[in-house]
Amino acid sequence: MSLPLEALVKVRQQNIALLFCDYLKSHQVQTQVVKETDGFVIYCQQDQYEFARQxxxxxxxxxxxAKYQQAAWHNGNITALDDNTPSLLSSFKAQFFQHAGGVTLVVFALCWAAFMLSNFGWAQAVFYHLQFYPTLSVEAxxxxxxxxxGPAFIHFSWLHIAFNTMWWWQLGGxxxxxxGSTNLFALLVVSALVSNVGQYLVDGPNFGGLSGVVYALVGYVWWYGWLMPEKGLALSTPIIGFMLFWLLLGYTSFMPINVANTAHLLGLVSGCLFAYGKFCQTKWLN
Known part of the structure; x- marks a missing residue:
């Protein structure tokens, strides 16, 4: 039986609207997507409006x-796209910028700018200005x-920067x-500082990469999702297992390259502690 529907929200991308509708359908909520000139309106049944809004x-x-992708898979509907559907490239660009905020995009751009300058002949200059201090002192x-x-923005290969910036965009975004941006910026500064100083004390100043910060993001999302699962920020168990396995692998002799193990470990620990601090702050305010 068809129930009365009420407009819930308008989004710009059809695939976003359809994905959310599939999720609502998995909860036995009737939905409909209506195309308008400047986007797509999601309708839901009136008696489930508040549930759908939350x-x-x-x-x-x-x-x-993963729960939204799983709902779409189980729903099994195939929706024909009309000729006005955005191209693959424009859709990718829209999703890229929608997922990332200002801090995420600036750090992403700085990493790639430093990498491209290094590949176009300015490698020594980039490394000289961004590397950690040869001798750590108050004066320096x-x-x-x-x-x-600075070392967080230095990368030494295409695989290195692609791996780090991909995770930065996904988790940081x-x-x-x-x-909020303030929370991400604070996590960036603290984790980069802790991982860089720790790596310097163990192996000296010749290192680089955003991976210490990336592991801080992994630790933060992991613990935040565990401590406050109702907030919707989480990593799947296989992803956490893969990142921890990669961390441990760096301490073995199987890796053909030098790995900043100390930066990775300290980044992970700082991210976990940062999430715990956020949890305590939230509970105290409530």
Whole structure:
């Protein structure tokens, strides 16, 4: 039986609208997507409006969560796209910028700018200005404070930067959208500082990469999702297992390259502690 429907929200992308509708259908909520000139309107049955609104707030904060993909798979509907559907490239660009906030995009751009400059003949200059201090001292830090964080923006291969910036965009974007730019920026600064200083003390100044920060994001999302699962920020168990396995693998002799193991470990620990601090702050405010 068809029930009265009420407009819930308008989105720009058809695939986002359809994905959320599939999720609502998995909860036995009737839905419909109506195309308008500037987007797609999601309708839901009137008696489930408040439930749908709350679910959409969680969905838009993390639309890539596995439960939404699983709902679409189980629903099994095939929707024909009309000729006005955005191209694959434009759809990718829209999703890329929608997922990432200002901090996420700036750090992403800085990493790629430094990498491209290095590949076009300025490698020595980039490394000289961003590497950690050859000798750590108060005087050196006062003269060039940016070097405390600088190594995070240096990458040495295409695989290196692709891996790090992909995870930064995915996890950093989710954190920034759900918890705000200030929270992500603080996590970036603290984890880069801790991982860079620790790596320097163990192996000296010749290192680089955003991976210490990436492991901080992994630790943060992992523990935040465990401590406050109702917030919708989480990593699947296989992903956590893969990242921990990769961390442990760096301490073995199987890796053909030098790995900044200390930066990875300290980044992970700092991210976990940061999430615990956020949990305590939330509970105290409530």
């Amino acid at each position: 679910e959409f707030e969680q969905f838009i904060a993390n639309p890539s969560h 830090m006062l003269q060039a404070p940016h070097r405390l964080l 989710s954190i920034e959208r759900l918890l």
